[in-house]
Amino acid sequence: MSHLQLDHLHLRYGNAPAVEDLNLEVQDGELVSLLGPSGCGKTTTMRAVAGLLAPAGGTITLGGQDITRLPANRRDIGLVFQSYALFPHLSTFENVAFGLRLRKVQDAELRRRVGDALEVVGLSxxxxxxxxxxxxxxxQRVALARAIVIEPRLLLLDEPLSNLDAKLRLDMRGELRRIQRELGVTMLYVTHDQDEALALSDRIVIMRAGxxxxxxxxxxxxxxxxxxxxADFMGWQNILSAGNVPEPLRRxxxxxxxxxxxxxxxxxxxxPTSxxxxxxxxxxxxxExxxxxxxxxxxxxxxVTAQWAEGSELTFTLPxxxxxxxxxA
Structure with missing residues (x-):
């Protein structure tokens, strides 16, 4: 059985459909990215898995347990948001420890687990x-440590790198992949960045219109x-109608x-073409x-040595x- 399973999931905002009849399985220890443009339903799907949005239909199963109607605080799921959502008045240690204190974890155990989480993300x-x-x-690493310290059954990340500059995004990609592999945690990752999804994922799920x-x-x-x-979303920029390509290729x-x-x-x-x-x-x-x-x-x-100027005629081949x-579709 899959670790996370979405069966015929229907999600709505008021009367407006956001996700229609979605079926998805995520295996134990797998990193799956939900990829697509704004409004495609990827974040809405993640919100439903987290327990922040009640489905209009369908079921959500985690580790063999139906969690469709289970409150968010009883799902044992870690969340990492785009905005970090850290408590500004708390230290790094206390931000990471927050979820454990809510669970009334004993002090010695709390200190060990927070220390381990900070070591994993390199912030000891x-x-x-x-x-x-x-x-x-x-x-962002503090937010990640806070999510993993509770030892969740599932880790959800919603556009976690979008607020970072280009170099930091590249650095954090590698760190996220290392941490996920090191911990073996199942991860559902939301992004609109194709390069990010390609670099991180075991599997990519491309969504469109729910x-x-x-x-x-x-x-x-x-x-x-x-x-x-x-094809367009993944960078195949020359998309031609079948009627415009040579007959042998159509055959x-x-x-x-x-x-x-x-x-x-x-x-x-x-x-042959100019x-x-x-x-x-x-x-x-x-x-280009x-x-x-x-x-x-x-x-x-x-x-870069090519000499063709704007306005000139140029022959080309589409192999x-x-x-x-x-x-x-």
């Missing part, structure tokens, strides 16, 4: 500091998107409604070209072996 030497004297990354559009390993959703929505994938190519897959400077360069932008390690062509708008990368065949 900051136990006496107030949140105001910690960096953003350190505050439903699951596709799920799979990071490699599967990145390399083999199933629908135009997933190979007769059920496809669209085909997609990543910008790095497009070959510039040779091929396009006009609408824009040329410097991206550090490469140049936007072409207007009979097939539609095409985006492609080229070495059939690099295409993703897509079907409408």
């Amino acid at each position: 030497e900051f136990a006496a500091r107030l949140p105001a004297n910690l960096s953003g990354g350190q505050q 439903r699951i559009e596709q799920q799979g390993t990071p490699e599967q959703v990145y390399a083999r998107p199933g629908t135009p929505f997933v 190979t994938h007769p059920a496809a409604t669209h085909f997609a190519w990543r910008p790095e897959s497009v070959t510039l400077g040779a091929g 396009g006009r360069v609408l824009a040329r932008t410097y991206q550090g390690e490469h140049l 070209f936007l072409l207007d062509s009979p097939l539609g708008r095409v985006k492609a990368f080229a070495p 059939p072996e690099r295409a993703a065949a897509l079907r409408d």
